[in-house]
Amino acid sequence: MKPEFHERYLRTWTEPDPEIRRHSIDQLWAMDGRLIVSSLGTTIQGTDDIAAHIAHVHDDKITANELRFACDQQVVAGDALLLRWSMLDPSGEAVGRGVDVVLRDGDGRVETVYTFMGVN
Numbered sequence: 001m002k003p004e005f006h007e008r009y010l011r012t013w014t015e016p017d018p019e020i021r022r023h024s025i026d027q028l029w030a031m032d033g034r035l036i037v038s039s040l041g042t043t044i045q046g047t048d049d050i051a052a053h054i055a056h057v058h059d060d061k062i063t064a065n066e067l068r069f070a071c072d073q074q075v076v077a078g079d080a081l082l083l084r085w086s087m088l089d090p091s092g093e094a095v096g097r098g099v100d101v102v103l104r105d106g107d108g109r110v111e112t113v114y115t116f117m118g119v120n
Contacts, residue, residue: 006083009102009110010069013054014062021058025051030109039117066090072097079104084119 009028015021025047035044035053044053061067066089073084080103087096101114 005108006071006074006081009083009100010071010085013058014068015058016063018055021054022051025054028110030105030107030111033110034112035115036113037115037117039115065095067095070094079106 005028008024012021012024012028015024029047029050031047032045033047033050035050036042037044044050067087070086070088071083072086073082075082080101083100083102085098085100086094087098089095096117097119098115098117099119100116102110103112105111
């Protein structure tokens with residue numbers, strides 16, 4: 001059974017193998033997709049830059065702290081997905097929460113993600 005979209009999307013942030021992670025990003029994202037991160041106040045555009053950002057977050061935060069994502073809630077409305085998530089430490093305690101609003105194109109690929117950090 002193929003994992004649901006939200007599982008594949010969250011897995012791109014925690015996948016330890018850089019080649020698999022990049023392949024997943026290329027499969028999920030539109031080539032000119034945009035990632036807008038509230039905590040950074042920045043927009044990252046294109047799969048190359050998005051992959052570089054995810055690799056940086058993975059190496060700097062996720063691997064160093066043995067973190068994983070858990071999906072707390074998802075709501076689908078047409079081509080939009082509201083994804084509420086928690087970042088869990090190895091003991092299962094939430095060390096961060098956020099909401100991603102994911103907009104997909106007609107092929108189901110991610111066009112735009114609005115990431116809001118620190119949401120309870």
